[in-house]
Amino acid sequence: MKRARETLWLVVAVPSLAIVVWLFFLPFIRSAVTSFQTKDGAWTFQNYVTAYRLYAGDVLYTIFVSAVSLTAVLIIGILVSGFARIYGGGVVEFLFKIPLFVPFVVVGHAMRVFLAPHGLLNSALAQIGLVNLDNPPSIAFSWVGISVALAWKNMALAILLILGAFESVGDTFLEAARNFGAGWFRQVKDVLLPMSLTSIAVAAVLIFTSMLASFSIPMMIGSGKGAQMLMIDVYYRIVYQYDYGVANALGVVSYITAMGAAVYYLRSVTKG
Amino acid sequence: MNRVKIARIVLVVVISFIIFGPLSSLVIWSVAEKWYWPHLLPQQVGLFYWGKVFQGRMMQALQVGVLIACVVTALSLLMTVPLGYVLARFRVPFKAVVLLIFLLPQAFPQLPVFANATVYLYRANLGGKVPGVILIHMVGALVYAVWTMTAVFKSIPASLEEAAINLGASRIRTFWNISLPLATPGIIASALLIFLYSLDEFTGTLLVGSPFVLTLPVFMYNASQGYELPVASITALLLMIPGIILLLVLERYLKAEYLSSFGRI
Numbered sequence: 001m002k003r004a005r006e007t008l009w010l011v012v013a014v015p016s017l018a019i020v021v022w023l024f025f026l027p028f029i030r031s032a033v034t035s036f037q038t039k040d041g042a043w044t045f046q047n048y049v050t051a052y053r054l055y056a057g058d059v060l061y062t063i064f065v066s067a068v069s070l071t072a073v074l075i076i077g078i079l080v081s082g083f084a085r086i087y088g089g090g091v092v093e094f095l096f097k098i099p100l101f102v103p104f105v106v107v108g109h110a111m112r113v114f115l116a117p118h119g120l121l122n123s124a125l126a127q128i129g130l131v132n133l134d135n136p137p138s139i140a141f142s143w144v145g146i147s148v149a150l151a152w153k154n155m156a157l158a159i160l161l162i163l164g165a166f167e168s169v170g171d172t173f174l175e176a177a178r179n180f181g182a183g184w185f186r187q188v189k190d191v192l193l194p195m196s197l198t199s200i201a202v203a204a205v206l207i208f209t210s211m212l213a214s215f216s217i218p219m220m221i222g223s224g225k226g227a228q229m230l231m232i233d234v235y236y237r238i239v240y241q242y243d244y245g246v247a248n249a250l251g252v253v254s255y256i257t258a259m260g261a262a263v264y265y266l267r268s269v270t271k272g
Numbered sequence: 273m274n275r276v277k278i279a280r281i282v283l284v285v286v287i288s289f290i291i292f293g294p295l296s297s298l299v300i301w302s303v304a305e306k307w308y309w310p311h312l313l314p315q316q317v318g319l320f321y322w323g324k325v326f327q328g329r330m331m332q333a334l335q336v337g338v339l340i341a342c343v344v345t346a347l348s349l350l351m352t353v354p355l356g357y358v359l360a361r362f363r364v365p366f367k368a369v370v371l372l373i374f375l376l377p378q379a380f381p382q383l384p385v386f387a388n389a390t391v392y393l394y395r396a397n398l399g400g401k402v403p404g405v406i407l408i409h410m411v412g413a414l415v416y417a418v419w420t421m422t423a424v425f426k427s428i429p430a431s432l433e434e435a436a437i438n439l440g441a442s443r444i445r446t447f448w449n450i451s452l453p454l455a456t457p458g459i460i461a462s463a464l465l466i467f468l469y470s471l472d473e474f475t476g477t478l479l480v481g482s483p484f485v486l487t488l489p490v491f492m493y494n495a496s497q498g499y500e501l502p503v504a505s506i507t508a509l510l511l512m513i514p515g516i517i518l519l520l521v522l523e524r525y526l527k528a529e530y531l532s533s534f535g536r537i
């Protein structure tokens with residue numbers, strides 16, 4: 001019986017395991033190893049020196065853009081989830097699920113035409129005199145555009161996770177707070193938020209790593225000039241210069257940045 | 273309570289603007305035959321580009337993309353339904369290691385890894401070909417499917433299976449007649465999400481397939497970079513349709529546990 005079970009385990013696990021090991025685990029190791037090699041295979045730190053010289057600013061830029069979007073997502077997510085938890089979600093909850101089902105590339109393109117210098121937003125604002133179209137602000141092709149697009153796409157996930165955490169806080173706590181005269185903001189700030197801090201931290205980690213690693217949105221909306229998101233640098237380094245050494249060094253930097261977040265995530269998932 | 277009603281209306285209006293603003297510009301661009309600033313709306317509106325898009329390479333990209341998504345969904349289900357069952361029910365050796373391997377792709381940036389996976393695929397003579405794109409889609413799809421399938425089977429009470437076994441049914445018969453029918457709604461929900469993931473996948477397709485295998489997201493990217501904005505916007509709208517249908521039809525069945533990892537891949 002035990003024999004049969006182990007054979008079954010082997011048969012069902014090996015095919016999918018083989019694919020994930022071959023096309024994720026091994027490439028992951030390969031990228032770490034080749035980041036310490038020259039094109040001829042000799043060991044070197046040169047890739048990291050080059051990466052630091054050329055891309056140190058882009059690493060900071062990526063962290064900055066992700067942090068700004070994450071802050072926006074968390075503030076709006078907590079406020080909206082708090083409102084939905086106390087007064088019921090309804091339409092609000094449904095509306096916020098839409099971005100989850102809009103593909104990343106579509107978000108990038110939609111934001112590009114919406115926020116472009118002569119895009120819909122500026123044209124609409126010009127109608128009420130807020131924007132001068134002869135010298136329109138270019139939101140789409142700056143860091144603001146990427147931040148807005150990332151925040152828009154991740155808002156749905158944030159509300160899904162935060163509202164889930166808020167739902168598990170018992171009604172009695174909220175009633176108690178109301179009996180002491182707490183308004184909805186105090187109920188969110190003093191009851192819901194402290195009681196779901198762990199779940200919110202996990203959500204924040206998930207969203208932050210996905211923003212760091214975002215590729216298609218900056219590809220669609222980015223300008224190709226000035227500072228770039230990290231993944232764009234990796235892609236261009238490989239496609240235009242065929243330089244896997246420096247690209248992989250940048251990859252390793254992105255793994256390490258995501259690692260702190262990942263460890264936290266793994267621990268909470270394996271616990272729960 | 274009246275203040276709550278007003279707050280809700282204000283909230284819905286603001287949120288609708290935030291959600292539909294960017295999406296509405298896609299609709300306007302898709303019918304814009306002539307549109308120069310400073311006009312708020314296009315000067316000339318028509319379906320010229322819709323006709324053009326449906327005759328050109330878009331249809332080919334659509335067919336290839338749907339084919340890939342169907343294969344990816346079928347293969348993922350075939351592999352992960354039994355695997356999820358075993359993971360949910362039995363104590364097996366190296367379970368923790370296997371689960372860890374299926375967690376890694378969720379935790380680390382995809383692009384640098386996929387760029388190196390592309391090297392392996394080209395070495396295996398699969399680069400730039402449909403099977404190679406299917407394989408790279410399988411990575412994300414499998415990771416997602418393993419976790420949801422395990423959750424689906426865990427949510428079925430083991431006592432129902434034990435009852436069947438006590439009445440003399442074999443393990444295999446129990447799986448077919450008891451576990452699988454109970455798991456069907458969960459399996460369908462995750463199958464649809466896998467299909468959607470594969471249809472929308474951009475990073476892996478661009479790295480492995482380009483320039484030979486073209487799916488809708490890559491086609492849209494090319495059109496957008498070439499400033500064919502009406503064409504790109506029509507493709508974007510087409511790409512949104514399956515997701516919106518899924519949202520409308522399945523809204524109440526899509527539990528947070530299926531969606532939370534879906535939002536990231």
